Amino acid sequence: MEITLLGTGSPLPDPRRGGPATLIRAGGQTILVDAGRAVVMRLAGAGTLPVLLNAVLITHLHSDHITDLNDVITSHWVMTGQETPLVVYGPPGTQTVVDGILMMLGPDISYRLAHHTDTLTYKPKVVVTEVQPGATFAIGNVQVKVARTHHQPVEPTVAFRLEHDGKSVVLGGDGIPCDTLDEICAGADAYVQTVIREDLVKLINNKRFLDILDYHSTVEQAAQTATKAGVKKLILTHYVPSMQPGQEDEWRAFAAKYFNGEIVLGDDLTTTTI
Numbered sequence: 001m002e003i004t005l006l007g008t009g010s011p012l013p014d015p016r017r018g019g020p021a022t023l024i025r026a027g028g029q030t031i032l033v034d035a036g037r038a039v040v041m042r043l044a045g046a047g048t049l050p051v052l053l054n055a056v057l058i059t060h061l062h063s064d065h066i067t068d069l070n071d072v073i074t075s076h077w078v079m080t081g082q083e084t085p086l087v088v089y090g091p092p093g094t095q096t097v098v099d100g101i102l103m104m105l106g107p108d109i110s111y112r113l114a115h116h117t118d119t120l121t122y123k124p125k126v127v128v129t130e131v132q133p134g135a136t137f138a139i140g141n142v143q144v145k146v147a148r149t150h151h152q153p154v155e156p157t158v159a160f161r162l163e164h165d166g167k168s169v170v171l172g173g174d175g176i177p178c179d180t181l182d183e184i185c186a187g188a189d190a191y192v193q194t195v196i197r198e199d200l201v202k203l204i205n206n207k208r209f210l211d212i213l214d215y216h217s218t219v220e221q222a223a224q225t226a227t228k229a230g231v232k233k234l235i236l237t238h239y240v241p242s243m244q245p246g247q248e249d250e251w252r253a254f255a256a257k258y259f260n261g262e263i264v265l266g267d268d269l270t271t272t273t274i
């Protein structure tokens, strides 16, 4: 199983980092988790395309995690040779968001249908399955479990555990430690967590920025969850504030205080195999 951090950024614009998005390749399946800023560019950087995705998983409906889902939908549609659904799983509310995206794309869809009358005879088709905590489903031979996470007042938010051939990875999304996150992480080979640096956030005397502290895991909290759940590899992403070149070891050290296993972090397209 291969895990690629497509976008390691956050809502704060950073020319070097795309928004939250992670690619999982396992058992011949190509699965995108979240679709933040620049996701289609980073998919290309990882050697794939929206049309090659077997499924898109959405952890929650915060804009930074879905802002380029419209690009995934359009790029998937225009590169299909026949009507092929884009398969999307997400928490309740995902269908409403996708319906809104398709409405926003309405003019573009009509232009392309009018222009390519012989080769593009169908509209984009997005098949959304809204998943509840506790749900299980399969993408090909990859088994997926869903758990509730704690990112309030954002509700609902979920984590996904993907398993194939005895290997497992948890995509924790945004949120602070909680029992259901501990449970879904138990014994996982890898755990991908979005993180903030509390010490750096506190240096910036801005109320709106300080507000994020109460609903995001710090680097230390992610490490504590990994240790508590017996995770083998901790993968950090969605760095707030943006991790600057040369700061990687400093960020890693914050996690290493609470976690003895391998810690992976880095720039967009950092890839690790389990």
Ligand SMILES: [Zn+2]
Pocket (backbone or CB within 6 Å): 010, 011, 020, 062, 064, 065, 174, 194, 238
């Ligand atoms: Zn986020």
Ligand SMILES: [Zn+2]
Pocket (backbone or CB within 6 Å): 060, 062, 151, 154, 174
């Ligand atoms: Zn969020």
